[in-house]
Amino acid sequence: MSVKENLDEIQDRVIRSAEKFGHSWEDIHLVAVTKFVDEDRILQALDWGVKEVGENQVQEIERKMEIFQGAQVHMIGQLQSNKVRKLTHGVALIQSIDRKSLLKEINRIGQRENMIFKGLIQVNNAKEEGKGGVYKEDLPELLDYVESLDHVHIEGLMNIAPFLDDPEEVRPYFRDMRNLFEKISQISYNQIKMNILSMGMTHDYEVALEEGANMVRIGRAIFGERDYSK
Ligand SMILES: *Cc1c(COP(=O)(O)O)cnc(C)c1O
Numbered sequence: 001m002s003v004k005e006n007l008d009e010i011q012d013r014v015i016r017s018a019e020k021f022g023h024s025w026e027d028i029h030l031v032a033v034t035k036f037v038d039e040d041r042i043l044q045a046l047d048w049g050v051k052e053v054g055e056n057q058v059q060e061i062e063r064k065m066e067i068f069q070g071a072q073v074h075m076i077g078q079l080q081s082n083k084v085r086k087l088t089h090g091v092a093l094i095q096s097i098d099r100k101s102l103l104k105e106i107n108r109i110g111q112r113e114n115m116i117f118k119g120l121i122q123v124n125n126a127k128e129e130g131k132g133g134v135y136k137e138d139l140p141e142l143l144d145y146v147e148s149l150d151h152v153h154i155e156g157l158m159n160i161a162p163f164l165d166d167p168e169e170v171r172p173y174f175r176d177m178r179n180l181f182e183k184i185s186q187i188s189y190n191q192i193k194m195n196i197l198s199m200g201m202t203h204d205y206e207v208a209l210e211e212g213a214n215m216v217r218i219g220r221a222i223f224g225e226r227d228y229s230k
Contacts, residue, residue: 003044006222014216017209028209029196031074033219035060036226039067045222046071052092054217058083065090076158076217078132081105087117094119095158095198095217098134100145103152110151117151120158120198125176128162136180143184146191154189156196156215157181167204174199174211181212 001009015025031054032045042053046069053068055061056077065073072092079096084105087094097103097119106117121142124133134142146154159177161170177199185194198215200208205216220226 003041004048007048010221013206017206020210021212023214027214029215031217032222033217037223041223042067058086084109088113096122096132098122098132107149107151116153118153118155120156121154122158126162126173143192147189154192156194158198161204167207170204171207174208178212
């Protein structure tokens with residue numbers, strides 16, 4: 001199937017799943033994950049109407065910036081502090097903020113460049129080792145730290161669920177994230193707003209949407225299996 005046919009089908013599925021939570025298509029951010037995807041296929045997605053794209057490496061964002069044209073670019077991969085300075089041009093959202101040292105550097109660069117970075121806090125609620133994301137019990141302290149920073153705005157939460165054969169099995173993790181999201185929404189912060197709940201990928205986006213995600217990050221279902229040889 002073509003990229004556009006894939007997107008048509010995903011749109012149908014997104015609408016059906018989001019509806020179960022009470023969200024409509026307009027409420028949902030579809031982030032097309034373009035890692036390892038060639039220019040031609042990226043352009044087909046943009047032509048279809050994709051407005052947000054995600055990459056997990058800083059150098060790929062730099063390399064593809066021209067291809068992305070006006071689309072909003074999201075950094076979705078683990079981010080080393082020393083790479084933050086390369087994200088000052090046109091990154092709409094840093095989704096993988098998960099520690100103080102990274103926040104500190106983002107704020108420092110924001111101050112230096114006289115800009116405000118927008119980001120999500122990545123939460124590792126399954127406590128999977130080797131994966132990015134703050135543990136839930138460390139989240140309040142991290143949010144308090146954000147409040148002390150003038151050049152970072154947190155727009156919500158991001159989560160990567162464990163990869164299990166049956167996506168139904170990760171439903172409790174998504175539900176837990178939604179609860180966390182609602183709970184934090186009740187707290188009045190200055191630098192933090194719970195507008196975006198980013199969860200769900202090719203394998204599990206329908207379950208994530210049913211549980212209240214309003215941003216999904218989809219690669220393979222749009223572009224086909226990734227060719228890592230390139
Ligand atoms: C690669 C990636 C995705 C997309 O995964 P697919 O299985 O291709 O949909 C989503 N989120 C993150 C953080 C990723 O690295």
